[in-house]
Amino acid sequence: MTPRIRPxxxxxxxxxxGKTFPGSVKLASNEVTFGPLPSVARAIADAATSLNxxxxxxxxxxxETIAKKLGVPPDAIQTxxxxxxxxxxxxxxxxxxxxxxxxAWRSFETYPLATRVAGATPVQVPLTGDRVxxxxxxxxxxxxxxxxxxxxxxxxxxxTVVEAQALVDFLEKVPPEVVVALDEAYVEYVRPxxxxxxxxxxxQRRFSNVVVLRTFSKAYGLAGLRVGYAVADAxxxxxxxxxxxxxxxxxxxxxxxxxxxxxxxELLARTEAVVAERARVAGRLRELGYVVPESQANFVWxxxxxxxxxFAAAALDARVVIRPFAGDGVRVTIGDTVENDQFxxxxxxxxxRDGAVAHH
Ligand SMILES: *Cc1c(COP(=O)(O)O)cnc(C)c1O
Numbered sequence: 001m002t003p004r005i006r007p008x009x010x011x012x013x014x015x016x017x018g019k020t021f022p023g024s025v026k027l028a029s030n031e032v033t034f035g036p037l038p039s040v041a042r043a044i045a046d047a048a049t050s051l052n053x054x055x056x057x058x059x060x061x062x063x064e065t066i067a068k069k070l071g072v073p074p075d076a077i078q079t080x081x082x083x084x085x086x087x088x089x090x091x092x093x094x095x096x097x098x099x100x101x102x103x104a105w106r107s108f109e110t111y112p113l114a115t116r117v118a119g120a121t122p123v124q125v126p127l128t129g130d131r132v133x134x135x136x137x138x139x140x141x142x143x144x145x146x147x148x149x150x151x152x153x154x155x156x157x158x159x160t161v162v163e164a165q166a167l168v169d170f171l172e173k174v175p176p177e178v179v180v181a182l183d184e185a186y187v188e189y190v191r192p193x194x195x196x197x198x199x200x201x202x203x204q205r206r207f208s209n210v211v212v213l214r215t216f217s218k219a220y221g222l223a224g225l226r227v228g229y230a231v232a233d234a235x236x237x238x239x240x241x242x243x244x245x246x247x248x249x250x251x252x253x254x255x256x257x258x259x260x261x262x263x264x265x266e267l268l269a270r271t272e273a274v275v276a277e278r279a280r281v282a283g284r285l286r287e288l289g290y291v292v293p294e295s296q297a298n299f300v301w302x303x304x305x306x307x308x309x310x311f312a313a314a315a316l317d318a319r320v321v322i323r324p325f326a327g328d329g330v331r332v333t334i335g336d337t338v339e340n341d342q343f344x345x346x347x348x349x350x351x352x353r354d355g356a357v358a359h360h
Contacts, residue, residue, distance in 0.1 A: 012116045015109060024319040025342050027333040030156070030186075030299050032221040032274075036256065037266060040222075043259035047251050055251040062254045065261045066229055070201055076231055078240040079257075081248040083185060083215040083228025086240065087150070088114040090211060090230075093239035094147040094179050095120035102141055103150035104133045106157065106328060108183065111150050120147070131158035131293040131301060135170040142174065149174065152183040154190060157323065157331035159295025161190060164198040171207045179236065181211045185228075186297035188219035188271050189278075196296075201231060208233040216253075218298065219271050220260045227253040274298050278334045284344050288351040299333045311350060318346040 018028030036044065059079045067074040080086040087110050091101060097119035103111045105124035115122040123146070125138045133151060142149075151170075154161045174180055182200055190196075200212045215228035227249055230240060260267060282300050285292045291303035304311050305327065312324035320343045323331040332343060 015113055018323055019321055021321055024321050025339045026321045027335055028321045028323045030218055030333045031223050033336045037263050039263050040256050040259045043255045044252050047255035055247045057247055059249050059254055062258045065258050069261055075234050075237055077229055078237045079229040079249050082226040083213045084110050086213055086228055086230045089240050089243050090148055090181055091115055091118045092243050099147040100145040101148045102146050107152045108156045132160040133162050135166045139170055139173040146178050149180045150183055154186045154297040158293055158301040159297040159299055160293050161196050161296045163195050176209050179209050181213055183213045185215045185218055189298050190296045191275055204231055211236055216257045220267055222256055225253040225256050227257045274334050277340055281340050288348055299331050301329050301331055303329045315346050320346055
């Protein structure tokens with residue numbers, strides 16, 4: 001007899017993390033190139049001296065610091081072990097087997113996986129030809145089984161953002177009992193046009209079914225410590241707290257994230273270099289003939305169709321690790337100038353091969 005494991009889990013694909021190859025430039029996981037600020041490293045070292053104690057399960061100091069920054073009450077905030085765990089917890093608190101979780105596709109890989117793990121049904125609505133969320137089609141896809149909708153803005157892996165008015169129109173169409181998770185993992189990199197600008201916290205106040213998800217993994221540079229947060233109505237936060245795995249936001253993560261918020265200006269100033277490099281990299285790729293949608297995140301997407309996998313394999317030979325999505329495209333993180341140049345040199349060589357990008 002083998003132990004009985006839920007048979008449906010066998011068909012859930014495993015999460016594919018970005019790979020690391022020593023000696024290669026890693027542009028596969030949307031991390032920042034730099035390590036923690038000295039003040040943050042110090043906070044981590046200080047917290048290490050009391051690792052014999054359990055973490056604060058209420059995450060009080062971090063929660064209050066976030067709440068103060070955003071101008072919301074602490075009971076509008078729940079932190080989690082990375083915002084992926086909050087994505088998973090949102091599914092747990094909204095869905096029973098057979099319920100539907102709606103999201104755009106292609107989008108963040110966690111959404112379909114976590115949905116299937118919960119026994120719920122993923123409903124995927126294709127992006128537009130410009131690789132933007134098709135919010136009209138998403139509104140049309142809502143059924144009486146829809147319990148949760150993810151809107152990833154900017155969208156991972158395409159980097160695109162929605163128009164602010166389109167988002168408001170969409171939220172007005174969503175039944176108020178259906179939770180909408182606005183996943184803003186890359187919000188710090190957004191430099192919106194006038195028509196793209198919105199205040200997520202304001203939207204959350206206006207629509208009590210909206211949950212804003214943010215993370216310390218990306219612009220704040222704490223991917224290795226695992227901490228993110230949700231901003232939501234007290235009823236949603238109460239649900240999230242009920243399913244929170246005790247002590248899953250560890251002491252080092254709590255101390256580091258709090259220190260990051262105290263060094264907010266310095267950390268956010270770093271995003272300017274990435275934004276400038278994003279424009280340079282995207283511009284150069286387009287000159288080379290690649291199709292690159294407008295990105296507002298710390299990565300760019302290249303439409304490559306069937307060339308995606310061979311392109312990524314060849315990049316690896318050139319010592320640049322990127323993220324392929326076979327049959328569709330590749331996502332390339334914006335690193336520092338040297339890293340980006342190494343990728344651009346490769347992309348130039350690939351484009352120079354016979355008709356390599358001409359048919360896209
Ligand atoms: C990276 C990412 C997250 C957050 O990841 P954590 O490290 O778990 O906080 C959430 N959503 C999207 C779309 C992401 O790309």
